[in-house]
Amino acid sequence: MLLPIAVFAALLLTLPRILTRYRITKELTDTFTSASIKDIVFRFVFASVLFWFVLQLNTNFKYGLNENRKSTRIALLIFFNMLLFAFSVGIFNYCYPILVGQNISKNELGLVHFVYFIVALILVFFSRVLRYQLIHKEDVMEKESLKQEKLKSELAALKNQINPHFLFNSLNSLNTIVRDNEEATTFVNKLSSLYRYILQSGSQDLVPLSDELTFLESYVHLIKTRYRDRFSIRIQIDEQWLTSKIPVLSLQLLVENAVKHNEISEHQPLEVGVLTDEHYLIVENKIQPKSTYADSTGNGLANLAKRYDLLENKKIVISNTNTIFRVKLPLN
Secondary structure (H helix, E strand, O other): HHHHHHHHHHHHHHHHHHHHOOOOOOOOOOOOOOOHHHHHHHHHHHHHHHHHHHHHHHHHHOOOOOOOOHHHHHHHHHHHHHHHHHHHHHHHHHHHHHHHOOOOOHHHHHHHHHHHHHHHHHHHHHHHHHHHHHHHHHHHHHHHHHHHHHHHHHHHHOOOOHHHHHHHHHHHHHHHHOOOOOOHHHHHHHHHHHHHHHOOOOOOOOOHHHHHHHHHHHHHHHHHHHHHHHHHHHHHHHEEHHEEEEEHHHHHHHHHHHHEOOOOOOOOOOEEEEEEEEEEEEEEEEOOEEEOOOOOOOOHHHHHHHHHHHHHHHOOEEEEOOOOEEEEEEOH
């Protein structure tokens, strides 16, 4: 799309020279160079390339900066445009007499530079309009992608759904049977809390961190019921982040990952840390490889990363050293 626009602009700019070359119009001034075939071809090719670079620079180049740093991006945009134009002027001044075989007077050269600058400036504004259209298109595509992911999740939930009334009635019945056993009663209550949270948050994409921590407490109780003192969790959350929203079931997924992929024994107890550091929520654990193969699809972290990208346009940070596995979730 950008190349035809650049070629069309170059053709319009070169048109007066073509008309002059074939004497369709009279010479504008005797001081101008003659409109030879080489002159027309050189100017047309030069203008096409220059205008194509201008359009590419201002439409597609993002500079790799955060979208929020607008002032820095604008300053870089102006700088690169000036650098491109200055470089192009130098190329024109050097190559024209060599390739065309005639010199341009200073008056005509100044006029040529001025005309190229005006047309390039118009294309800069035009390319910004194209840029905003591309951004809008990308936003629409991201929303559509998020909608499709949500539909897939809802479909998967429907396929695996257990009737809530049947589930909770069964848990209440089990609670009645084991009511003399305090540990079993607590386990059933925690399990009920887990399923209640999953069902209630099923229609939400983002939930407060405080809700996730409450859910995590019930989930950790189930893990400790199995592993006893061989598993522990250390939570250090700055209160200012408790209202921040994160994708639902993020913490449970990361803690489950740690339990699934690490050895947990009396000789190697596992501790998982959940803490905040600046604008990140961090879940980390010491790497303790299992002696047996852990069955895993490897999709958990990938899905979490995709949810962060679609919902908040942010990236999670995964650090896997020889001793510590760490996942950093951005907080807003």
